[in-house]
Amino acid sequence: MEQANHQNDQEHVLVSHLTELRKRMIIVIVFFILSLILGFFVSSTILNFIKDQPSAVDIEWNVFGFGDGITIYLKCALIVSVLITLPVALYQTWKFVKPGLTEQEKKGTFIFIPISFFLFILGVVFSYFVLFPMMLQFLTKINQTIGATETYGINQYFKLMFGIIFPISIMFELPVIVIFLTKVGIVNPKFLRKIRKVAYMVLVVIAAAITPPDFVSEILVSIPLLLLFEISIICSSSIYKKKVRDS
Incomplete structure (x- = not known):
């Protein structure tokens, strides 16, 4: 009888977790769709801003195809959607795991949300305003x-x-991932x-995969990685020393 009750409790907990996960995923999907729609409305402004930048003005x-314009609109709207949805997805992930965390862990992990978002934005800015123009300039000189x-x-x-932009921005999350894995004792x-x-x-292989097949471009991307x-x-190292000191 006790075993049956224990099994029922486990099934109830599993159903509860799945229901909560479904709720969090629905919130993220709704935000993604709404921000994607918003992205379509602002894509023209964003594309004109990009066109006016020094790397594109000339x-x-x-x-070369009827669908080229709408393809770029879709990609631009997708970027807007990812940027808006990312902090929401991070927050919903934190809300899902929050019940299983201690009070100290809750405070320690919540800070990852703004830091992750900041690093992603930093990756976008760095890759677009620094790496991309350098690579474009180098390739143009080769063609000339x-x-x-x-x-x-x-x-x-x-x-x-x-x-x-996308791979570099994702790679900018590496310090946060490492900090989290260090906190939980995995690395x-x-x-x-x-x-x-x-x-x-x-990392060098990743740099080679996302850049044109030339040595200089690979170096330009490899160095920040x-x-x-x-x-x-x-x-x-900082997190690990703190853990050892507090233990």
Whole structure:
């Protein structure tokens, strides 16, 4: 009888967790859809802002297909939606795991929400205003050196831009992920230093995958990724020392 009651309690807890998870996911999906709609309304303004930037002002955005324009609108709206939905998704994730946390853990993990969002925005700003213009300038000089006539399609321009912005922005979350994993005891600075060479190789491969096939572009993207890993080690070391001191 006790075993049956225990099993019923477990099933009730599981159903309760699934119901709560479904509720959190619905909230995130609704925010995503609403912000996607908002993205369509502001895409024109954003695209005009991008067109006026020094990296784009001298480039003609040609279209080579009827669907090129709407494709760019969709991508731009998607970026707006991700930026708006990200803090909501982080908060809903925290609300879902909150009941299983202690008071100290609740305070310690809540701070990850604004920090994660800030780092993502920082990644977007850095990749668009620093990395992307440098890469575009380098590629343009190469084309001019060989006497090529530059006729860019809008799809090619944004494919390169989004291919840099999204991966770099996600990689900017690395310090937060490492801090969280250190807090829960999954990693420590000693382990991170031990896998440094492997991590470097993986990050260089990622840089090569998201950049045009040239050595300079790979270096321009690899350097900030490697710096982020080193910053992650420093953050992990700080958190680990604090844990040891408080234990």
